[in-house]
Amino acid sequence: MNILDLPTKIHDESRQGEAYAPVAQETALFSKKFYIESYGCQMNFSDSEIVAAILHQEGFGATKQFEEASLILLNTCSIREKAEQTIRKRLTEFRKTKEKKPELLIGILGCMAERLKAKLLEEEKLVDIVVGPDAYRSLPALIAEAETGQKAVNVLLSREETYADIAPIRLDSNGVTAFVSIMRGCNNMCSFCVVPFTRGRERSRNADSIVAEVEDLFRRGYREVTLLGQNVDSYHWLNEADNTSVNFAQLLEKVALVNPLLRVRFSTSHPKDITDDVLYIMAKYKNICQYIHLPIQSGNSRILQLMNRTYSREWYLAKVDRIKEIMPDCSISTDIITGFCTETEAEHQDTLSAMEYAQYDYAYMFFYSERPGTLAAKRFTDNVPEAVKKRRLQEIINLQNELSKKSYMNDVGKSFEVLIEGESKKDNLYWKGRNPQNKMLVFPKKQFNYKPGDYVNVLVHDATQATLLGEIIPA
Structure with missing residues (x-):
C-alpha cells in the first residue's frame, strides 16, 4: 500500500507493503476454482492461506485468473479509508463479471466484513458472502447458502478460535519463507485502531502446534518463518494438561531450536510488551534474525497518551537504547501516524526528532484518517487539515529516506x-x-x-x- 495516505515502507523486492496479491496453486485435480486477493497486513496473507486450506477440503483449487473462478474472495483491510475505497472499487469490477456470469459468487473476508456487512450486502449489493476473521470454518456452509440465492453472513467473533488444527496451503509461495500465525486478536485499545473491534480479543495458539507447523515447513524445504500476531510479545499459552505456560521468549527459543538452518523472524511488537528476556533470546541464537518492528506512532508524549499507546516518548526511546545495548547490530523499523487529532507543529517536530534518535532503517508512514467505531472517532475531533497532514507526512517520508539511505550506505564494504x-x-x-x-x-x-x-x-x-x-x- 505505497500511496500517500496509506502505510509507506521504504523497501523493495519484497511482498511486504503490496496493496494486494492474488494467490494460486495447481488446480488440475479440482472441479471448482476460487480466486482470492489479500489486502493489508501479513496477518491477512496468513489468513488467506487458512481459507485456501478450508476450500481445498471442499474441492476448490485456486486460480490466478479471476475469469476462471466460480468463487472470488477479497481478504480485506479496514485500517485506512483509502484501503476500503480500493477494495470497494475492486468489488465493483468483479460485479461486472458477475453480470455476465450469474453463477459467480463474490465474498469479502477479514476486517471490512464485520464493519460494512450490511452496506456491502444490501445497499450496494456488491457481495454474496461476508465472513469475519473468526468464521472461516463456516465458509463451506456459507457458500452452499449463497448458491441458493441467499445472502450468507457470519461475522461472529470468538474467544477461542486460533485455527491451530488447520495446515495452511502455502499459496503464491517462494518455497523458502513462510508466515506462521501464533495468536489472534488484540487487547490494546489504541484509540485510532479498528483491530480490537474487527479481530476480537487476544488468544494464543497452542505452542506445540506452532512448533509442529514449523518443523513441517523445515522438512518441506522452507528456511525462514515469520511468527505473526497483532502483538506477538503478549503471547501466552497455558497448557492445561500440566498447568505450565509458555510466553513469547520461550516460544521463540522453541522455534529457534527446530534447526539452526531455519531463520526465525517475528512481527509485530508492542513497545510496552517486548521484554529483556526476548532480547536476550534473540542475542543467544544466531538463527533468530536481529530485526524488530517497533511501532512508535508518534514522538510526542501527549499525542501518545491520546492514542492510548501506554508509553511516553522517553520510555520508548529508552527501549530503543536497551535493544541496541543488548544487540548493537539489531535493525529497527517502525510505524508512524502524523496529523492525529489536535497534533501541533511542535508535536510533529517531536516525531521527526524521535526518528533521528532511533535511526530507523525503514518505516510504514501514513497520515491519520478517522475510522468509524474507534475510540478516537468517539472522543476526539479530527481537526488537523488534510493539507497539513500531507505536508507533515511528506516531511516524515523525506527524513526516513535520508535515514534509510544512511543506514544502507553504512553497510557498504560489509x-x-x-x-x-x-x-x-x-x-x-x-x-x-x-x-x-x-x-x-x-x-x-x-x-x-x-x-x-x-x-x-x-x-x-x-x-x-x-x-x-x-x-x-x-x-
Missing part, C-alpha cells in the same frame, strides 16, 4: 549471510535475499550453482535507500 529467496524482480540473472537485519540484497548469480533456500555470503559494494547491492563471496 559482508552478510544471505538466504536466497529467489530471482530479482528486475533481472533474472540476479538473486535476491535478506540478511539477518531484514535488508534486501541483490547480487549476480554468475557461475555459482546456488538455488533458493541456500545461504550465501555476500559482500556489499553499493546501496540505495532500499536495497544493498553485492557479490557472492565464494565459500
Whole structure:
C-alpha cells in the first residue's frame, strides 16, 4: 500500500507493503476454482492461506485468473479509508463479471466484513458472502447458502478460535519463507485502531502446534518463518494438561531450536510488551534474525497518551537504547501516524526528532484518517487539515529516506549471510535475499550453482535507500 495516505515502507523486492496479491496453486485435480486477493497486513496473507486450506477440503483449487473462478474472495483491510475505497472499487469490477456470469459468487473476508456487512450486502449489493476473521470454518456452509440465492453472513467473533488444527496451503509461495500465525486478536485499545473491534480479543495458539507447523515447513524445504500476531510479545499459552505456560521468549527459543538452518523472524511488537528476556533470546541464537518492528506512532508524549499507546516518548526511546545495548547490530523499523487529532507543529517536530534518535532503517508512514467505531472517532475531533497532514507526512517520508539511505550506505564494504529467496524482480540473472537485519540484497548469480533456500555470503559494494547491492563471496 505505497500511496500517500496509506502505510509507506521504504523497501523493495519484497511482498511486504503490496496493496494486494492474488494467490494460486495447481488446480488440475479440482472441479471448482476460487480466486482470492489479500489486502493489508501479513496477518491477512496468513489468513488467506487458512481459507485456501478450508476450500481445498471442499474441492476448490485456486486460480490466478479471476475469469476462471466460480468463487472470488477479497481478504480485506479496514485500517485506512483509502484501503476500503480500493477494495470497494475492486468489488465493483468483479460485479461486472458477475453480470455476465450469474453463477459467480463474490465474498469479502477479514476486517471490512464485520464493519460494512450490511452496506456491502444490501445497499450496494456488491457481495454474496461476508465472513469475519473468526468464521472461516463456516465458509463451506456459507457458500452452499449463497448458491441458493441467499445472502450468507457470519461475522461472529470468538474467544477461542486460533485455527491451530488447520495446515495452511502455502499459496503464491517462494518455497523458502513462510508466515506462521501464533495468536489472534488484540487487547490494546489504541484509540485510532479498528483491530480490537474487527479481530476480537487476544488468544494464543497452542505452542506445540506452532512448533509442529514449523518443523513441517523445515522438512518441506522452507528456511525462514515469520511468527505473526497483532502483538506477538503478549503471547501466552497455558497448557492445561500440566498447568505450565509458555510466553513469547520461550516460544521463540522453541522455534529457534527446530534447526539452526531455519531463520526465525517475528512481527509485530508492542513497545510496552517486548521484554529483556526476548532480547536476550534473540542475542543467544544466531538463527533468530536481529530485526524488530517497533511501532512508535508518534514522538510526542501527549499525542501518545491520546492514542492510548501506554508509553511516553522517553520510555520508548529508552527501549530503543536497551535493544541496541543488548544487540548493537539489531535493525529497527517502525510505524508512524502524523496529523492525529489536535497534533501541533511542535508535536510533529517531536516525531521527526524521535526518528533521528532511533535511526530507523525503514518505516510504514501514513497520515491519520478517522475510522468509524474507534475510540478516537468517539472522543476526539479530527481537526488537523488534510493539507497539513500531507505536508507533515511528506516531511516524515523525506527524513526516513535520508535515514534509510544512511543506514544502507553504512553497510557498504560489509559482508552478510544471505538466504536466497529467489530471482530479482528486475533481472533474472540476479538473486535476491535478506540478511539477518531484514535488508534486501541483490547480487549476480554468475557461475555459482546456488538455488533458493541456500545461504550465501555476500559482500556489499553499493546501496540505495532500499536495497544493498553485492557479490557472492565464494565459500
